Amino acid sequence: xxxxxxxxxxxxxxxxxxxxxxxxxQCHPTHNIVACGQIGGNVLLQRFSPTxxxxxxxxxxxxxxxxxxxxxxxxxxxxxxxxKDKSIYxxxxxxxxxxxxxxxxxxxxxxxxxxxxxxxxxxxxDDGVLKVWDMRSKQATMELKECEEFISDMIxxxxxxxxxxxxxxxxxxxxxxxxxMDVQSELFDSELLCLAKMKGGHKLVCGTGEGVLNxxxxxxxGNISDRFPCDKEQIDSVxxxxxxxxxxxxxxxxxxxxxxxxxxxxxxxxxxxxDFPVEALSLTADKTCIASCSHDQLVKFWNIExxxxxxxxxxxxxxxxxxxxxxxxxxxNFFAGLVEASDEKAANGTSDDDESDSDDSE
Numbered sequence: 001x002x003x004x005x006x007x008x009x010x011x012x013x014x015x016x017x018x019x020x021x022x023x024x025x026q027c028h029p030t031h032n033i034v035a036c037g038q039i040g041g042n043v044l045l046q047r048f049s050p051t052x053x054x055x056x057x058x059x060x061x062x063x064x065x066x067x068x069x070x071x072x073x074x075x076x077x078x079x080x081x082x083x084k085d086k087s088i089y090x091x092x093x094x095x096x097x098x099x100x101x102x103x104x105x106x107x108x109x110x111x112x113x114x115x116x117x118x119x120x121x122x123x124x125x126d127d128g129v130l131k132v133w134d135m136r137s138k139q140a141t142m143e144l145k146e147c148e149e150f151i152s153d154m155i156x157x158x159x160x161x162x163x164x165x166x167x168x169x170x171x172x173x174x175x176x177x178x179x180x181m182d183v184q185s186e187l188f189d190s191e192l193l194c195l196a197k198m199k200g201g202h203k204l205v206c207g208t209g210e211g212v213l214n215x216x217x218x219x220x221x222g223n224i225s226d227r228f229p230c231d232k233e234q235i236d237s238v239x240x241x242x243x244x245x246x247x248x249x250x251x252x253x254x255x256x257x258x259x260x261x262x263x264x265x266x267x268x269x270x271x272x273x274x275d276f277p278v279e280a281l282s283l284t285a286d287k288t289c290i291a292s293c294s295h296d297q298l299v300k301f302w303n304i305e306x307x308x309x310x311x312x313x314x315x316x317x318x319x320x321x322x323x324x325x326x327x328x329x330x331x332x333n334f335f336a337g338l339v340e341a342s343d344e345k346a347a348n349g350t351s352d353d354d355e356s357d358s359d360d361s362e
Contacts, residue, residue, distance in 0.1 A: 011050035012289055013301040018044070022293035026070040026079075027282040028093070033057065034282070034291055035079055036299060037067025043081050045093065048291075048301065058096035062089045069113035071121065080121050080135075082110040088123060090135055100135045114154040114162065116176060122162055124151025130164060132176055142179045146172050153195045155204070163221070165192035165206055173221050183221050188214065196238040196246050198260050205260055207235030207248060215260065228263040231256065239281040239290055241307050249278025253294055255302060257328060262312045269328045270302045304328070 013032070021039040028034065036044045041063030047055040063083035071080045078099065081089050086109055090100040108127040116122050120141070122132045128147030131140045149167035156162055161182070162174040169188035174181055191209040197218075198205050203225075204216040211233050215226035230248070237249035241257070245266065249255050253272040258265055272278060272294035282291045289301045306328055 012303045013048040013050050013284075014053050015301070016046055016048060016054040016299040018297045018299070021295045021297055022279070022299055023066050024068060024070055024280045025282055025291055025293045025299060026072055026280075027284050027291055029072055029074065029076045030285050031076065032285065033093075034299060035070045035072070035081075036293065037070050037081060039066045041065050041067055041083055041085065043067055043070065043079075043089075043091075045079070045096075048299075058091070058093075060089070060091055060096070060098075062098065062101065063087060065109070068109070068111055069123075071113055071115050073115065073118065080113060080115065082113040082123055084109040086110060086125075088113075088121070088133065088135075100138060102133065102138050105133070105140075106131065111150045112153050112164075114156055116156050116162065117159045120159070122154060122156070122176075124154060124164060126150045128166060128168070130154075130162065130174060132162075142174075142176060144174060144179070144181060146174075146181045146184060149191075152191065152193045155195045155197060163195065163204065165195050167191045167193075171204075171206065171216065171221050185216075185221050186223055193234070193236055194238045196240045198240055198243060198246065200243050203260065205238065205246065207238050209234045211235060211250070213248070213258065213260070213263075226261065226263070228258075228260070230258050230263070230265050234277070236277045236279060237281045237292075239283055241283070241290075241304050245307050245310055247281055247290055247302075247304065247307075249281050249292060249294075251277035253278060253296075255281070255290070255292055257304075257307050257310070259310065259312050262314050264312050266307065266310050267328055269304065269307075270300060272296050272298065272300065302328070 022036050023039050024037040026035045043060040045057040065084035067083050069082040079091050086106045088102045088105045106125040108125040110123050110125050112124045114122050119135050124130045129145045132142040134141050147166040152165045154164045164172045171185040173183050192206050194207040196205045202218050206214040211231040213228040214224045217225045233250035233252045235248050240246045252275050255269040273296045276295035278292050278294050289303050293299050
């Protein structure tokens, strides 16, 4: 595999075009490669660049239903995938060979996955069951059910603690070594859908179904420390850019940049067509772009270099005037010349009271 090209930091890779909806994606940690999961279950490995529409490296047809989660190992040599068909697979990225398979890993469809060690992964399913797997033996080393609805996303601390968000509206800390639940938050009014570690690991930011970012002090999972209504739409995906700035993907196809503490919506990064959710966001290996997928059968790339230098004047409050929002990555954003009411509200850090319905693509 070719190493990452860090010379063309101002150029975005070209869109990758597919013949099926992309339900999830994950960028390789050291190369210009992205893994894409499709609604039919296939997993594709493709190289991306600013000069071509992608080079297909491998196609895996192990899953029989939608691929819902993808994770590369820390060294990038293995790719783990989990599916609605309840299976987990591990493949060799270089050769494309199947290394491990667990066909009936859960009794319910798997929703999320995270790596918890060199050979360990954790999976959460639609019924709130969490399992930790040793992929060498294909056995679950821990199985707990502390949530009533789907486990939407997970983050791991030092391969010891799993922080899991749930569709019922709780955040739960699981102790891997002691094989128990440590603490669970109070029940929130909306689903908790995606997680990002911010502020040097001192804060956990959680996207919700009501367009609010809930902020927790790290290690204090009982209740939130801050709440930021930054969009009127459901926040389906998040990815940290710096310790202060993250990008959110909403269920109407928008990708926005948000500054956390102080809380400001910085502007619009890009948009997918069709008013469908941004299912996943992932930072490229050289950290100059993010990749996003929605139901338009495209993987899009957005340059986020400008976001790394964004600051917020804490001496001034966020403006509530109808101010034209900032647009980043204008070369990739064909809506850059338009200003919609939703953009104006988001730019000013306001949101509507009405919740939008969750869109189940599968």
